[in-house]
Each structure stands twice: as C-alpha cells, then as structure tokens.
Amino acid sequence: MNMQDIQLRKVDLNLLVALDALLSVEEVGLAAAKMGITQSAMSHTLRRLRELFGDPLLIKGKGHMIKTPRAEALAAPLRKALLELQQAVRIQSEFIPETSRLRFSIATNDYGDLIMLPPLLSLLSTQAPSIDIRVGHFDPEQSIAPLEAGSIELALCHPLKSATGIHQQTLFEDDFCCVTRQALPGIRSHLDLDTYLTLPHLRIAPRGDQRDPIDRALAQRGRQRRIALSIPNFSSAPMVVARSDLILTAPRRCILAWKNLMPISIYEPPLDLPCFSIAMVWHERFQQNPAHQWLRERLRQIASPSRNTQS
Incomplete structure (x- = not known):
C-alpha cells in the first residue's frame, strides 16, 4: 500500500x-x-x-x-x-417533468437568451411548471472548465472543436440582415452597397475590436464602413437603432424578434455574408440522464425548422 x-x-x-x-x-x-x-x-x-x-x-x-x-x-x-x-x-429514477422540481444550469450569451429562452420558458410553463432555469454566461471557446466541473450543465453556443467527454449537436443555422429605424431617409426598399456604406453603423462586438464577418466581407471588396457605435451585447441594440440614424447588421432571428417590439425596418444585406450555426453542448456525465435527455429534446423541438416556420 x-x-x-x-x-x-x-x-x-x-x-x-x-x-x-x-x-x-x-x-x-x-x-x-x-x-x-x-x-x-x-x-x-x-x-x-x-x-x-x-x-x-x-x-x-x-x-x-x-x-x-x-x-x-x-x-x-x-x-x-x-x-x-x-x-x-445516484439512483437513476424515472423523470416526470410534470412534477419535477429540478433546476437546470444553462450557459449562453444574450443572443441565446433572446432566441431560445422565451420559447423554452413557454414550453416549461405547460409541460414542467416546477422546473427552474439558471442562466450563466461564459465563453466555451475560451474554456470548457465549467462544463467539465458541472457548474454548467448545457451550453448554447457556436459548435466547438472536439474535446474529450464533450457532446454537441447543432440546433439551427442563422444568417444576417440589416435593420434601421422606420422611415430612415435615403433608403429605398432595396439597400445597395453604396447607400449601406454612407450610413453610420452600429456594431455588436462581444469580444471587443475583433473584426467580425461583416468587416471581413467588406475588406474582401476593398471597402470599409464607419462604425459610429460599438456595443458588447444585443440587449440595447434595438432601442439604439429605433431612436437613431444608425444601421445594424445582425443575426436575422434577433432582428425578427425585435420587429415585434420596436418600430424598425428590415433589409437584405448588400453583400454576401456567411451563415453560422448554434449548437447545444454538454458533458458526458449528463449523456444518459433522463432529465437532461428530456431537456435536450425540448430544445431540439424549439429549434426545429417546422416550429420556426409556424411561429
């Protein structure tokens, strides 16, 4: 010994x-x-x-x-x-969502907050009214330690590089469109590149001054936009756009959600921009857990193309 x-x-x-x-x-x-x-x-x-x-x-x-x-x-x-x-x-007991009092710890950013949390909470209110959600923000591209430690049970983020003990599944794809306040002078129904570049831009930059897909696409054409305001998150963006002359290029799902709340106009971008994927990521320890399997299936339902078409 x-x-x-x-x-x-x-x-x-x-x-x-x-x-x-x-x-x-x-x-x-x-x-x-x-x-x-x-x-x-x-x-x-x-x-x-x-x-x-x-x-x-x-x-x-x-x-x-x-x-x-x-x-x-x-x-x-x-x-x-x-x-x-x-x-x-732990004895793996049957999971009954209608009576369960579990609390799930989920990590996402404010894009995930806006796109996934409202429909998830609506679903929980009818199918599992006593289940609670705790949302934390962390960047799994920088560190997966919270997933490994179990303080985060599920992350909604861009797909990650493969890692030992980590599972992931793509939920949906999104693309970009442009948004301004309603009746912004100088814009017709079709937004051309020259008009796009004469406008002052709002940029959402969660990682600071790192160049985003819009700036990279413009650079490939030898063009550049004026970024009048740069903010770190999505939460204040619709209020800023609706009360200013700024144009914002952002994920389509966010802008469509804002349209129900704010007086804004939506345009197709005047240049080709890449799509991106959102995945759910979890640790091996939760792979066979009935409650977590149920949660992942609900998220797949929320993200399904048929559901988004109906909504």
Whole structure:
C-alpha cells in the first residue's frame, strides 16, 4: 500500500464535501449554512482540513477570506470529483417533468437568451411548471472548465472543436440582415452597397475590436464602413437603432424578434455574408440522464425548422 492509498483511507468524505462548500463561498458562516451545520462545527471542520492538508486553505483577507494557492489548485478538481461521485451513486429514477422540481444550469450569451429562452420558458410553463432555469454566461471557446466541473450543465453556443467527454449537436443555422429605424431617409426598399456604406453603423462586438464577418466581407471588396457605435451585447441594440440614424447588421432571428417590439425596418444585406450555426453542448456525465435527455429534446423541438416556420 503506497502513501497515497493510506492518505485516501484516512479522508472522511464529509470533510471533502465541507471543503467544497468552504472553497465555493470563502466564508465559514455561509459554508455552515450551506451544509446545514453550526458555524462552530464548520470552524472545527476547517481546523481538521488544515491538519489533513498541512495548509491554511483559507486565510483572512480584506473583508473576506481568500484561498491559498493550495486551495485554488484543489477547488476545481474537487468539485468535479464530487459531482462525478454524486452522479455515480445516484439512483437513476424515472423523470416526470410534470412534477419535477429540478433546476437546470444553462450557459449562453444574450443572443441565446433572446432566441431560445422565451420559447423554452413557454414550453416549461405547460409541460414542467416546477422546473427552474439558471442562466450563466461564459465563453466555451475560451474554456470548457465549467462544463467539465458541472457548474454548467448545457451550453448554447457556436459548435466547438472536439474535446474529450464533450457532446454537441447543432440546433439551427442563422444568417444576417440589416435593420434601421422606420422611415430612415435615403433608403429605398432595396439597400445597395453604396447607400449601406454612407450610413453610420452600429456594431455588436462581444469580444471587443475583433473584426467580425461583416468587416471581413467588406475588406474582401476593398471597402470599409464607419462604425459610429460599438456595443458588447444585443440587449440595447434595438432601442439604439429605433431612436437613431444608425444601421445594424445582425443575426436575422434577433432582428425578427425585435420587429415585434420596436418600430424598425428590415433589409437584405448588400453583400454576401456567411451563415453560422448554434449548437447545444454538454458533458458526458449528463449523456444518459433522463432529465437532461428530456431537456435536450425540448430544445431540439424549439429549434426545429417546422416550429420556426409556424411561429
């Protein structure tokens, strides 16, 4: 028996669960409440953990506790291991959406918020009224750690490069169109490129000044637009367009959703722009879970071409 086996045999699983709570909230009182124990008991548990790991783990900072480097290194793999252990020992019971009180953790951006969340909530209200949704924002193209750790159970995003333990399925494709306020002077029913380039543009740039598909397409023609305003998300775009002389080139599904709410006019873009895909992405641990299988099927239904044609 090696040293690692001896140490593992000495570890009380409850200590690791408590450590996960401490590292997630970085405060003894909050961790105690999360565990359903007294603050005194959690303080005693923290002392045992410090002895076990030979490290302070949490130290006093300005107004709160902060993790030591050892605790920082432990946090993510500990959370991942506990989630996998929980999944392994959980009895897979039948999922009944009408009575389930589950909460799903979904990640998307504000494009996904606008396109997918309203129909999903409408569907849940009739088929699974006690299921809740928690939405988080993260960029899976930068890191899939939240998917691996289980803090995000499903992501709606551009298709990812293949990764171990990650499943994905394309939900739909979208393309671009242009939008201005109603009765903007100088635009006829057909928008030509010269008119397009004389107008000041609004650009949605979630990643800062990185060149987007519109700028790349214009550059191929040796042309350039004037970007009068650049914003990081979609949420304020329809209000800005409806109350200004700016033109916006954005995903068609977003603009069609805005048309029901704001006085805007829609035009076909005067240049060829690429389509893009949106996929749902999930970790292997949720592949066979009945509740997650049900959720993924509902999202496929929401994204189906027949449904979008009917709506």
